[in-house]
Amino acid sequence: MKTNAIVLEQYNRNIIRALLGLKEAETELPEPGPDEVLIKVHAAPCNPSDIAFMQGGYNIVKALPAVPGFEGSGTIVETGKNIPAGLAGKKVSFFIQDDRPGSWAGYVVAHRGSIILLDDRMDLDQAACFSVNPLTAFAMMEEARKTGTKGIIQNASGGQVAHFIRKIATGYGMEVIDVVRKEENAAALRNGGAKHVFTETDPEIKEKLKLLARETDALIAFDAVAGEQSGILFNALPENGRLIIxxxxxxxxxxxxxxxxxxxxxxxxxxxxxxxxKSGLTEKEFEEIINRLQAKFIDGTLKTAIQGETGFKNIAKGLRNYITNMSAGKILIKPGL
Ligand SMILES: NC(=O)c1ccc[n+]([C@@H]2O[C@H](COP(=O)([O-])OP(=O)(O)OC[C@H]3O[C@@H](n4cnc5c(N)ncnc54)[C@H](OP(=O)(O)O)[C@@H]3O)[C@@H](O)[C@H]2O)c1
Structure with missing residues (x-):
């Protein structure tokens, strides 16, 4: 079967050049295997992992030309022979973390283990960003809770994983210490109610984080940045502290x-x-977590910020808006726009 898709012809360390090299093209899709489904894509985000992928710096490298995109949402239109035919027409969120054609396409083939069947009330734009970030924040906060920590430190705090972490942590009554790289993002977080916000450029950040980590009993730091930031967060933690990169x-x-x-x-x-x-969970455990998280999306407690959307034709412009202001939210790539 053929589908229209975004195609990457060359990896490029320079992300602007990589974006300019993206093209809309007709591509070949494999027939769904016995344990696979064919999904009509509704939307797919561009995540930092997609940026790293286009730069050739991710742990997944596809043969070129390749269709990028690791997650998205859509509707099942065809089922493999081991999959109940009744699932056709069901709304899904999906996460394809391998080297097959990705989600920046009109249609995609996904293994049953890569899809999440959705409640009919789930918004499909939100579902496009449901398979990765909310689960990541949830899972890391479960790790944090096991330590009995009363607070957490995190960086890249204007990003979506960080927003989910802040929401979940404050829900557990924990203190959250945030680090961002731009003053305007610090101001936005403070306006949104965040209590302890620092910029990377604060000349006293090391001392301030250390003091606050002790005051709040923060034993866990979540690091999305690496480089010197890892040392700053790690050194701020008190005895028995743990940096999770x-x-x-x-x-x-x-x-x-x-x-x-x-x-x-x-x-x-x-x-x-x-x-x-995820591979350490039983199907039942995963389903229970999904149901809990999905209910929070349906009632609006959890939400991914979406700053805009783009069709295939103007993809480079759309994604440029994202990489120049990631904290404003995701850009959704939608076939047919
Ligand atoms: N390990 C996993 O399983 C897993 C799962 C999900 C996500 N992740 C990772 O989690 C991180 C955040 O993802 P996301 O989807 O939440 O991101 P996002 O919503 O797209 O936002 C990225 C955030 O990072 C900030 N940022 C970008 N480059 C930075 C740098 N060099 N130094 C400091 N801050 C920087 C951005 O700030 P500006 O506005 O200043 O650009 C923005 O606030 C990514 O690294 C992603 O790959 C990992």
């Missing part, structure tokens, strides 16, 4: 960690990877 937005190696803290203060660094977390 889940992103590398700075494209820099982790640096600046105090070795004595690791040796004498029992402080640790771990990573977080959503597919690996």
């Amino acid at each position: 889940y992103g590398g937005l700075s494209n820099k190696p982790v640096s600046g960690l105090n070795a004595l803290d690791i040796i004498f203060k029992n402080k640790t660094v771990t990573g977080f990877n959503l597919p690996q977390w």
Whole structure:
């Protein structure tokens, strides 16, 4: 079967050049296998993982020309022979974390393990960003809760994972210490009610974070940036603290960690990877988590900020708006716009 899609012809470290190289093209889709479904795509976001993918710096590398996009939403239109035919017509959110054609397309083929069947009340724009970020925030906060921490520190705080973390953490009565790189994002967070917000450029950030981490008993720091930011967050944590690295937005190696803290203060660094977390759950456990999270999207407690949408024709312009102001929210890519 053929579908219209966005095609990446060349990886490029320079993201603007990579974006300018994106083209709309007719591509070939494989027939759905026995455990797969064909989905008519409603929308797909551009995430930092897509940016890293187009730069050739992600852990998934596809043969070129390739269709980008790791998640999205849509409707099942065809089912493989091991899948109940009654699922045709169902709304889904999906997350394809492999090297097959991605979600920036009119149609996509996904394995049954990569789809989430949705409640009819779920908004399909929100569903396009449902499979990755809300689950990531939920899962990392479950890790945090196990430690008995009363607070958390995080960076890239204007981003969507960080917004979900803040919402979940404050719901548990935890203090949240936020770090952003731009003053306007700090102001926006404070206006939205965030209590402890710092900019990376604050000359006293190291001392301030250290003090506040002790005052709030923050044993966990979530790091989406890496580079020097990892050291700043890690060093701010008190004894028994743990830095959880889940992103590398700075494209820099982790640096600046105090070795004595690791040796004498029992402080640790771990990573977080959503597919690996998911693979440790039973189907029933995953379904229960999805139902809880979906209910919060349906009642509006949780929401992904969406700053705009783009069709295939003006994709480079649309995505440029996203990369120049990521904190404003996701840009949805919609076939047929
Ligand atoms: N490990 C996992 O399983 C997993 C799962 C989901 C997401 N992630 C990661 O989580 C991170 C956040 O994703 P998201 O979807 O929440 O992002 P997002 O909503 O697109 O926002 C990105 C945020 O990061 C900030 N940022 C970008 N580059 C930065 C840099 N070099 N230094 C400091 N801040 C920077 C942006 O601020 P500006 O407005 O200043 O640009 C923005 O607030 C990404 O690294 C993503 O890959 C990991």
